[in-house]
Amino acid sequence: MIGPRIKELRLERGISQAELAKNIGVSQKAIDYWEREVNEPKATYIIALCDFFLVSADYLLGRSEL
DSSP states (O other): OHHHHHHHHHHHHTOOHHHHHHHHTOOHHHHHHHHTTSSOOOHHHHHHHHHHHTOOHHHHTTSSOO
């Protein structure tokens, strides 16, 4: 569930994978893998994503709605 949420939030902000990657300190490839659910982000990056998008970890992980 985290991949589609990351992509949804990124597109709502109108930013590219590269821009998101730069803001949270990962490669663009990492964002691509997360969005396609090839890999999942480590806890430290989940926190960074939550801080960047101003959402809860529960929302990002698909455990709640906004």
